[in-house]
Amino acid sequence: MECVSETCSVMISIILPSYNHGDFIEEAIESVLQQTYQNYEFLVSDDGSSDQTVEILAKYVSRFPVGTYQYTIQKKRLGPVGNINFLIHQARGRYVAVLNSDDYWHRDKLRLQLEHLEKQKNAVACFTWASVVSEKMYNMISTTAFNVKNASQAEFLKKLWADGNFFCHPSLLILRDVYHKIGYYNSAFRQLPDYELWVRLLKYAPVTILEQPLVYYRRTANNTSTISRENRIREITEYAEIYSSFFKGMPADLFHDAFQKKIRKDVVRDATPDVLLAKSFYLLLSESAYCEIAAKEAAIRLLFQESYNLEFEKILQDEYNISIFDQYQLTAQYGTGALFAEYFPANKKAFWAKCKIRFADTLCLKLLRMLRIQVSGLFFGRR
Structure with a gap:
């Protein structure tokens, strides 16, 4: 990899974070080799795999043109989020394309996606539809879960709020500079780092979906989204954290376009920050969020954060008839203390x-x- 960022003509940086996917990683790499679009660099980082992954990565050096393939073996584990952030730091292309080590792409994926994205006005990222490849009992995702129609920035934001994640991460093609403007993936998240990023992304700029299944998304027993008690507890905790900042920094006109129909009172496009805060609070309580219990926890956090904001309290009282006594009731029902309710029978x-x-x-x-x-x-x- 001789050229530096300023002079390199690479259009797309394909990044592949890997960990113990020796059974699948060859299929992922072969799908890159077979792409009909070839102006890319391919960056792989293995996060200390204990299987045959390292040997597989080494044998591909001669299969790629000189300077287009680079693999890194991490001596100390970075974790899944730290590993992908490491790769983004190495990328030099105008765009970044993400591929998981257990998924693979249609041969025309990059070509069609790049053509589509460059025709879209203002869009900074492009997703595609996906086909789900699963091991028998682990087929917990509908085959159409990622096959969502293209929509506006506001409509996508509203759907993230109401339906959870529907963007297929390994289908992502994004302008590299966007990561520098909105931040990389948050390493505190284990279950929902991509969902958390999508919320920040959509508050920043529009994205687009190419309505073709160009990614093969694999479901196995080792997926992060595999159902387990530990994963579900962590997921609810992460939803609460995401909802706590879901509406922060959202432009008033975007808030209006996305959530006007879900709020009893009209939202003017130039609403004041305190008005938006109150309406955000109402949304968190309205049972319209994908994970309602986490939204209520986020509402309680907002109450404490704004406890000295008299204008916020006045708007809650005047527009939604929510008094301080209603707030006390809320903290008794849905606060963190509710987790210990079993110790205090009625x-x-x-x-x-x-x-x-x-x-x-x-x-x-x-x-x-x-x-x-x-x-x-x-x-x-x-x-």
Whole structure:
């Protein structure tokens, strides 16, 4: 890779973060080799795989033209988000295309997508439709989940709010400079780093969808989105964090176009920040969000953040009839304390019964511990 960013004529930087996908990564790389569009650089970073991935990556050096293929083996794991951010830092192309190491592309994907994006006025990124490839029981995503019609910036933003993620990450083609303007992926997120980025992206500029299935998205037992208790807990936590800033920095006219129909009161295009705050609060409580429980948690965070904002409180009271006492009720129902509600049953009898059980459990544990000490003393001479 001899040329530097200022002089390199590379149009697209294809980035592929990998980790323990030795069974699939060859198919991903072959789909890059077979692209009908060839003005690209191909950057791969393996995040310390323990399978055959490293050996597979090494054998492809001779298959690509000199200077177009670069693979990095991370000595210390970066994590999935840190790994993709590492690759974005290395990219030199005008555009960045993302490919996961267990997915693969249609041979015309880059050519058709680039042609489509460069015809779109103001669009800074392009997604495509996808076909889902899954292992039997892991087919939890509908084959049409990513096949959404092209729409406006406001319509996409509204859909992200109401329906969750519908953009297929490995279909992304985006202007590289956009990452520098809105920020890279947030490494604090494990389940929803792409969704969090899409919200920031759509508050910044329009995107477009090419309505053709040009990506083969694989579902396996090791996907981040695989259903498990740990993943679902983390997902709700991340939704709450995303919703907490979902409306922050959103231009008033974009807010109007996206959410006017979901709010009882009219939203003027030049609404003041306090008016937008109040309407954001109403939306968080309106049960219109994809993850309602997380939206309510975000609403409570907003209450505490704006507790000294008298204008915000006045708008809530005057326009939505939400008083400070209604706010107290909200924090009792949906606040973080609700997670511990099992320790505080609704009636006193149940509460004291639970206390007795816990006391008995504690007493038994103490007696067992004392007995163990005595037995140890008999056998090992301890007193």
